[in-house]
Amino acid sequence: MKSFADRIGGILTAPLATLRDAAGEGRGATDVALLIGFKLVAGSTQELAAALSRGIDTGVVSGLMAAISVLAQVLPDVVAILVGGILLSLLAPGGKGARDRALDLAAYAWIPYLTVELAEALAFTLRHRPPSPLVDNIFFTVAIGWSLAIWLCALVVLRHRREATS
Numbered sequence: 001m002k003s004f005a006d007r008i009g010g011i012l013t014a015p016l017a018t019l020r021d022a023a024g025e026g027r028g029a030t031d032v033a034l035l036i037g038f039k040l041v042a043g044s045t046q047e048l049a050a051a052l053s054r055g056i057d058t059g060v061v062s063g064l065m066a067a068i069s070v071l072a073q074v075l076p077d078v079v080a081i082l083v084g085g086i087l088l089s090l091l092a093p094g095g096k097g098a099r100d101r102a103l104d105l106a107a108y109a110w111i112p113y114l115t116v117e118l119a120e121a122l123a124f125t126l127r128h129r130p131p132s133p134l135v136d137n138i139f140f141t142v143a144i145g146w147s148l149a150i151w152l153c154a155l156v157v158l159r160h161r162r163e164a165t166s
Contacts, residue, residue: 007031011111015150019105019157028104032081035114036074043121044070077114081107084151092158101161105154109147116143 010018022028047070055063084106120139124131
C-alpha cells in the first residue's frame with residue numbers, strides 16, 4: 001500500500017497507474033478530505049480563530065454559526081467531488097463497489113485543482129498582490145482542465161476494471 005504522499009504525488013505525475021492502484025484501496029475520499037482540511041486551515045486560520053473567539057465571547061451558537069460560514073468555503077470542492085463521483089458511477093456502472101470506487105477516484109481527480117489553486121495562492125502571496133482577473137481565469141481554466149483530464153483517466157480505469165471483471 002502506498003503512502004499518502006505517494007498517492008497524492010502519483011495523481012499529479014502518473015495518474016493512470018495511481019488510479020489503477022487507488023481503485024482497489026478506497027482511500028481517495030479520505031486523502032482528499034485531508035487536503036481540503038489543510039486548505040481550510042491554511043487559508044482560513046484567522047476566520048476559524050475568530051469563530052472560536054466569538055463562541056467564547058457571545059455563546060456557542062454564535063461561534064458555531066461563524067464556524068459554519070468558514071466551513072462553507074470548501075463547499076464548492078465537496079460538491080465538485082460528489083458530482084464527479086455521481087457522473088463516474090453513472091458512466092461506469094457496476095454495483096455498489098463501483099460506486100464507492102467512483103467517489104474515491106472522483107476525489108483524486110480533484111487533486112490537480114487543489115494543487116493549481118495552492119500554486120496560485122503561493123505565487124501571489126509572494127508577490128504581495130492579488131492576480132488580475134485574466135490571470136485568475138487562466139489558473140482556474142488550467143485547474144479545471146487538469147482535473148477533468150484526471151477524471152477522464154478515472155473513467156477509463158473504472159470501465160477497464162468493469163470489462164476485466166465481466
